[in-house]
Amino acid sequence: MNPARTEPGVGPVDLQYVDAAIQRIGRAPDAVIPLLQAIQDHYGYLPEAALRRVCAATQITPAGINGVATFYDMFRHRPGGKHIVQVCHGTACHVGGSERVEEALRRHLAIPEGSDTDAARRFTLERVACLGCCTLAPVVRIEKETIGYAAAEKVPETIAGFLANRQEAAATPTVATPAPRTGAAEIRVCLDSCCLAKGTDHSFRALQQSLAKHGANATLKRVGCVGACYRTPMVEIAIPGQPSIIYEGVTPEQAGRLVETHFRPAGLTPRISQLYTRIVDGLLVEDADAIPPPGRPADAKDGAGDQAFFRRQVHIAM
Ligand code: FES
Ligand code: FES
Known part of the structure; x- marks a missing residue:
């Protein structure tokens, strides 16, 4: 049986991943955050069907999961784009012009005002606090790639560079790191x-x-x-x-x-x-x-x- 539920506006959500995550992480109330993180990493947001499944299969209550999921900014409740673009608005980045960088990203990625994702669901724009590398402010993170000294006029180049790096990484064969040798x-x-x-x-x-x-x-x-x-x-x-x-x-x-x-x-x-x-x-x-x-x-x-x-x-x- 393929346990799937239909999510409004999204289509069927395959819940096999949720079952496996519960199996791996646990069913106690304190598993709530790791479970939510695992679900978000997998689906890109928290599908309601997945949260219901967690409540049905663990000791976590609907009030408990809802309280945690809405308390932390890092959890998304709507599907996002394929790539998440985070613009840091911490103090150093704000002073360095992060507002201009965000406006330029919004224009370049065709993300309408009032929305955080473009129509084709390629990119989602998020505002975040300090990303931990203030010496390089203003800072933007796209997926796991951090870009320092971001500038509004360099936005097209930044996005093209990110997409090119992903292509290059996908084409580069993974090199196994040899096991450590004594005295090496x-x-x-x-x-x-x-x-x-x-x-x-x-x-x-x-x-x-x-x-x-x-x-x-x-x-x-x-x-x-x-x-x-x-x-x-x-x-x-x-x-x-x-x-x-x-x-x-x-x-x-x-x-x-x-x-x-x-x-x-x-x-x-x-x-x-x-x-x-x-x-x-x-x-x-x-x-x-x-x-x-x-x-x-x-x-x-x-x-x-x-x-x-x-x-x-x-x-x-x-
Ligand atoms: S304020 Fe942006 S990285 Fe610290
Ligand atoms: S030396 Fe500070 S992040 Fe690498």
Whole structure:
């Protein structure tokens, strides 16, 4: 049996997903938020039929689910467009011109006043508070892609870029990240909000592909914000027994070459490999704009402040 209910103006809603979500998440009253999140992620909004099904199959009451679903802004009660466009109206973004960006998006996407979705249901526009990357204000998020320094005049380019990136991601084969090996070096890449907004995910994918291509003995690791959001995209190379090296402003092209520089390509004799590494090193230092590793304050580009910031932390109180 295919459990489906008809939703006014939408058509049948397949409730198999709701049954599976209940099975996975639970039936207790405290499962209400995870269930609502799962339903919204799947359907793009909260279909009434799905909420009724939750109440029928769990200990959650209609009053309970309705109270939570209407309390939080993040829950939608109407079907949205295929892509959700969030415009940040937090303080930094407001000052940076988020109202103009929203107006330009509305015009470009042909979303009528009084509605949040275009007639073809391609895009839904949402106003949100701080997206957590105020240094890049004004900020717009389309699906999982965060766009910093958004500008009204760049809206057509922004939307075209988003659609092109999706096509590219769909066409790029997924590269399996090799399992960590004991004693392997680590390549650490921050994929938090500011870094994502500056396109670090593109550099991350380039690193992934380069690692797979060269079979380097290194583990690619996602890390959270390291507090230097203004220098993104950042890549840290941590080789056991050596000081870490941090690179800033790493483009996808440079990311690929970083792997070649630090991890010799397998299969070359040591002397050729050394020569190869030296040549690539020469190229990279010109291009990659490396932040000197901690412990080399004489080479510091921006004075001792950065060096102290990236150095190992020292306990100053018991
Ligand atoms: S105010 Fe917009 S990202 Fe913080
Ligand atoms: S978000 Fe990556 S350094 Fe802050």
